[in-house]
Amino acid sequence: MCSLLGLLLPAIASPADDATTRHLIKRDGRNLEVFVSTQFKPSMRDNLLQWTENIADALRQVYGHWPNRHWQISISPTAASASDPIPWAQVHREEIDRVEFFTSSVASTAELEKAWTSYHELAHLLIPYRGWGDAWFSEGLASYYQNILQARIGLISEQQMWQKLYDGFQRGLAETQYDGQSLQTVSAGLRENGGFMRVYWGGAWYFLAADTRLRLQSGGRQNLDDALKKLNECCAQQRLSVKEIVSQLDRLNRVLLFRPLYEEVSTATTVLPFDTIFASMGIDIVEGEVRLQEKGPGAKLRREIASGVGLAADL
Template identity: 50%
Template sequence: MEIDRNGQVLELQIYAADAQASIRRWADHVADALTLVYGHWPRDRWRMRVYTIGTADARELDSSRDVIPWAQVNRGTVDTVTFYVLAGASTEQLNANWTGYHELAHLLIPYRGWGDMWFSEGLASYYQNLLQVRAGQLSEQQMWQKLYEGFERGLADTAFDGIPLSRVSRNLRQNGGYMRVYWSGVRYFLDIDHRLRQESGGAQSLDTSLTDLNACCADKSMSVPQMVERLDALTSTTVFSAEYQRYRSSTTLPDYRALFASLGLIILDGKIELADNTPGARLRSGFAIAP
């Protein structure tokens, strides 16, 4: 089936005889969430394929099970995101799963898989949280809680401390280090987003930067250095390239706590509290709101 949004078309292919309705509602939800960055889908035509696997009894599914155990993105003439979901999963269970938001967020940049996995996976991991709060799936507090917990997992992944992030990222599939690689990428994009918002008085953000990148380059195949160079030009800054060089040469995950404190985020016994009477609170609230 084809879903049309203002002249843009999503080809939705569902390979599940007994779950068409619930999967269609979930697909609508995550596809709409993808528009909450620059107001429309990244491509004029794209595709989602959904297969069901495993149990067919929804009563067997509990909150601890990953109802989307596998997914992948293929970039090409028609960008295609393929999902394998557990048969019997409800729309609500699928909506609550982070995987759909993460995989679709990969489409926000014209990256074609040429190195720097920390950059592409960091962007998808960062936006999976922003998309969920913007789509009403998480509260603002829950979003920052998830970011906090992710950074803590990244800091705990110390096996390759002392080795530059670029090398750990390059050897990720052979050697591991997933938490450090992914959450170093999230830290990079949070840092960029914060600096753009702060230094421009809210006129610029990661959202606006990616919107401009999409407008010029959605149909291109770009490496990370090419995207970084273009993003600097689009924002009339050097923030993307300067931080890119700093992060790729980093030998540990940069700490996040000072940045959290500047945004009025208080950490108490592993829980995030939002301080609304601080200078950074207004800036912080912008992250959760679609531009």
């Protein structure tokens, strides 16, 4: 769910009243149904379908296939912001998971494709989250993977990916008015009190820490993609709380990492320091800019985050 921008938007068309055209996209024996509002002109519907195929393919860059056997995307127009091609989107955890996008009526496929929102929304589907409680965890997952997905399809470089993560953490740190409150507390009061950057990027820290710890402690044999894929194989049809998710991740991957890290991050009273993690991945920060080291074990593991290990064989 991505309420970040949507809270501010008036007058969004109701999808319930909307006539749509239905399209089926198949990949790896899995089905994606796409519903496009007939309020869009036919040429715009073509743009939207091309974009949908492209972002749906980006989502295959984590497990080698979509997280769901059957899922849906619905797209409706909004005039809310001419400058933003996708001003609002959200995930509905229903019997069939559905991602709902509200887009500009005139954006090109390329403009739509560059908007981070779609990668963020689709990344939410990577876990069988029940849709409420510990929002920081779900938003952190989406904030971490939105950048990874863009790097893996070549939309941004590895350098840009790390810069975007760095910039995100800085935005989280800049919300100092929430310092001293636990992430859990800020997350629970998000809609009433704000604190989106703290929640999204404080949460993204969890996934960066989990991913890098897994890779470092196993010498590259384990990683977050595979850990989440095991959860997907076992529990994709379930609706789990975050505590259930982290316990399952530890059990399925035979580690004691996800649950303790959950305790650490949910009670943290600021975005936790990431310098040590960046250094372990061969990343230097010089005056706010990330510099990637070419050599060393950290650099190899770091490149594998941006490229995806073993995916080439699957796709």
